[in-house]
Amino acid sequence: MNYENIFQEIYRELQSVKDEGHVADYIPELARVNPDQFGVFLATINGEKYAFGDAEKRFSIQSIAKVFSFVLAYSRVKSDIWERMDLEPAGTPFNSLVQLEYDKGIPRNPFVNSGAIVVCDILVSELASPMDAILSFIHELTPHHSIRFNPRVAQSEKETGFRNYALVNLMKSFHNIHNDINQVMDLYFQLCSIEMSCRELAEAFLFLANNGVVPYSGQQILSPSRTKRTNALMQTCGFYDEAGQFTFKVGLPGKSGVGGGIVAVHPERYSIAVWSPRLNKKGNSHKGMLFLEEFTTKTKLSIF
Ligand code: GLN
Helix, strand or coil, rough: CCHHHHHHHHHHHHCCCCCEECCCCCHHHHHHHHCCCCCEEEECCCCCEEECCCCCCCCCCCCHHHHHHHHHHHCCCCHHHHCCHHHHCCCCCCCHHHHHHHCCCCCCCCCHHHHHHHHHHHHHHHHCHHHHHHHHHHHCCCCCCCCCEHHHHHHHHHHHCCHHHHHEEEEHHHCCCCCCHHHHHHHHHHCEEEEEHHHHHHHCCCCHHHCCCCCCCCCCCCHHHHHHHHHHHHHHCCCHHHHHHHHCCCCCCECCCCCEEEEEEEEECCCEEEEECCCCCCCEEEEHHHHHHHHHHHHHHCCC
């Protein structure tokens, strides 16, 4: 299939759609991003690659990084993750406090902020240099070796991260955070400020389309069963209170971030990353979602 022609066709169609969204200005450093950038990259498990627009430009991957920290904990760390968090869709915004009080400090899943913060706490307990471990882990997944976090974005989020500090304090009061709060939050903010391009993201997620094996190196990251479970979590929890919409309209497991990126995976076939910084009201890329909806409709490639 000639995906590049399809990308161009959809991009042309979307030109007429008004992009009403806004960049994530609650993190001041992200408000500086040019909102009109747009990129797509698709990588197949057979080594085919298709790019469009700003596919090589790095951006702040934000919550997409929660998949890397979760898989690192799930694959390499002994402690039982599921005693510390649940695996149910939240149906609430990514930074909501409401459910957490009700559930006595147990996050609903690893992809809401509270769940990702508990994953960071687990990594702080188990690893000597958790941020270095996360970056080396990402470098095992991709052939690119210069992926970094942006300290300015991490600092900007730390200075304005009142809600995230509220989440961690609430969980600490329920004894679900074992380490020093500042150490855990520094890791969380660094994690969210990792910068990657659509190409790097699509390539890094390809093991999830390939039964847990990195296609270019042959390395088994997760067992097929755990890969299936990770994809199931992305399907049910990857888009917060818009997970139902994404499943309904796109029909692929995926993960979004407030930097405007979305990665989606078609098991046994491909992974695709889209970047468009303006977000809808739920904090997901407005045009990115529309693009993927058109993509799975035109190609008739979805898991449903
Ligand atoms: N760093 C962001 C936050 O904690 C991540 C949110 C997101 O990308 N959905 O608010």
